[in-house]
Amino acid sequence: MILPHGTVHTDDRVLSAYATDFGGVVAHRPALVAxxxxxxxxxxxxxWAGAAGLDLVARGAGHAMGGQAQTDGGVLLDLGSLTGVHAVGRDRAVVAAGTRWSTLLAATLPLGLTPPVLTDYPHTTVGGTLSTGGLGGTSHRYGAQTDTVRELDVVTPGGELVTCSATREPALFDAVRAGLGRHGVIVRATVALVPAPATVRRHRLGYDDQHRFTADLRRLVDERRFDHVQGFTKPTATGTRYxxxxxxxxxxxxxxxxxxxxRESAELAYGxxxxxxxxxxxxxxAAGDWTRRHPWPNVFLPDSAADDLLTRTLADLTPADIGEFGVVLTYPLPTAVLTTPGLRVPAERLTFLLALLLTATTDDDLARITDRNARLYAQTFRAGGTSYPVGPPPGD
Ligand SMILES: Cc1cc2nc3c(=O)[nH]c(=O)nc-3n(C[C@H](O)[C@H](O)[C@H](O)COP(=O)(O)OP(=O)(O)OC[C@H]3O[C@@H](n4cnc5c(N)ncnc54)[C@H](O)[C@@H]3O)c2cc1C
Structure with a gap:
């Protein structure tokens, strides 16, 4: 393979470096890195990959947690150098797919503009989250990042560069958004922008009762009282903290x-x-946790089963399992705002996103986490829920 502007690698060191991701539990080695x-x-x-009959997998920042940005013997296409904020307008920005959202923010915030939805960790790439969904605390208002993106430039599996949107090549637009890179490589995106506040007021509210916690989450989302709503819970030595x-x-x-x-009320800069x-x-x-294994399952629970499944998930956890950094993230989203066809959500008015964010330090930890993940996936699917496919694959 010869690239006009990029580089091609087949040496062992580079191939091994791409046989991992933030999850650290899948290790597929590519034949070649471009x-x-x-x-x-x-x-x-x-x-080139098409002519050679090889699988081609795009990779952004490699923060998916189940091998989504890996290939076993195929071509790994790293988009991390395809960066640049090409234009910032009043209500949209044009950005190269390998650009991190944090880099885009550095260009838009000084102009008083922001994407309406940002994930909790904004150092992933624009192409990476548009290929999975992209959910955050404002998603109860705006949906996923894939619901607000306006236009995409995509290189199709046949090697054609096609511009698509809701009105132009809509089938490709629908396939590529939250398509895990399987229907084409996003090379450029026109993302929505809205006015950004200079400052925000953040409140952290404590609960000791799960039903009040989930009832208030539902109420806050339905009332649209705040711009951002998320819930967290973890078992501690003195009881479950919500x-x-x-x-x-x-x-x-x-x-x-x-x-x-x-528990906290603070005014802080939006950034x-x-x-x-x-x-x-x-x-x-500093604690070495960031480079350990993070098999974080993310699921969409049907509202009708959310309380029961949250209770069961928490009953399946001890403070030792949670450790210093572990947490269960959960918050409701109206399914009416989640319109991306590739993002499969339960057929109810509300869904609860639930993410079990635990670190595996030892192989024993990993075995326990993997078993627990399997139970969570099985209970979710039995109840009519779905997987948000950024985590380890169900069944592994
Ligand atoms: C600490 C942390 C916090 C997170 N918080 C959130 C959160 O709040 N909300 C949320 O929704 N997610 C969250 N995630 C998940 C994360 O946003 C997704 O896994 C996202 O896909 C990672 O982006 P990336 O650039 O690392 O993509 P990668 O992991 O490199 O790739 C992810 C998928 O996208 C495909 N892909 C990548 N780039 C392209 C492209 N240009 N064209 C086509 N396909 C492409 C890959 O093939 C792969 O299937 C979090 C992850 C971590 C590690």
Whole structure:
């Protein structure tokens, strides 16, 4: 393979470096790594792989957790160098697919603009989250990132560069969004922008009762009282801790008087709120946790089964399983705003996203986590729920 602007690698060291991801539980080694430096490189690599009869898998930041951005013996196409914010307008930005959302934010926030939805960790690539969905605390209002993206430039599996949107090549647009890269490689995206607040008010509200916790989450989402709503829970030595995080984009304020116990109320810069995991990530890195294995299952629970499945998930966990950094993330989303065809959600008015975020330090931890994940997937599917496919594959 010859790329006009990129590089091609077949040496052992590089191939091994791509046989992993943030999950650390799947290890598929590519036959060849192509680092794209231009759209022409993506076209060339795709055509070459097609002619050679090899699988081609795109990779952004490699933060999926179940081998989604790996290939066993195929061509691994790394888009991490295909970066650049090409244009920022009043309501949209045009950005290369390998650009990280945090880089896009650095260009839009000084102009008072932001994408309407950002994932909790904004250092993944635009192409990577548009290929899975992209959910965050504002998703109860706007859906996934794939629901607000306006246009995509895609290199199809046949090696053609095609521009698609809801009105132009809509079948390709529908296949590629949350398509895990299987229907083409996104090389450029036109993403929506909305006015960004300068500052936000964040409240963290404590609960000791699961039913009040989930009832308030539902109420907050239905009332659209806050811009951002998420829930967290974890078993501790003194009982299960539940916490709702709500954020108001100032100057609009909303009351928390009728909600749980206020554990924190803080005014902070919007940019700091978006990168709110940074201190935790720094602590995880310092503790060696960031490079360990993270087989994090993410599921969409039907609302009717959410309380029961959350109870069962928590009953299946001890404070030792949770460890220093583990947490169960859960929050409801109206399915009416989740319109991306590739994002399969339960057929109810609300779905609860539930993510079991545990680290495996030892092989024994991994075995226990894998068993627990299998139970969570089985219970979810039996109840009519679905997998949000950023985690380890169900059944593995
Ligand atoms: C710490 C952490 C926090 C997270 N928080 C959230 C969250 O809040 N909300 C959420 O929704 N997700 C979250 N995720 C999951 C993460 O957003 C997804 O796994 C996302 O796909 C990762 O993007 P990436 O750039 O690393 O993509 P990769 O992991 O490299 O790729 C993911 C998938 O997209 C495909 N792909 C990548 N780039 C392209 C492209 N240009 N064209 C076509 N296909 C492509 C790959 O083949 C693969 O199937 C989190 C992950 C981590 C590690």
């Amino acid at each position: 680092r794209a430096g231009s759209v022409d490189d993506v076209v060339a690599a795709t055509r 916490e709702i995080e709500v954020v108001a984009h100032l100057p609009t304020e909303s009351t928390v008087d009728d909600l749980g116990t206020v 700091l709120h978006l990168d709110r995991l940074a201190p935790t990530v720094a602590a995880r890195r």
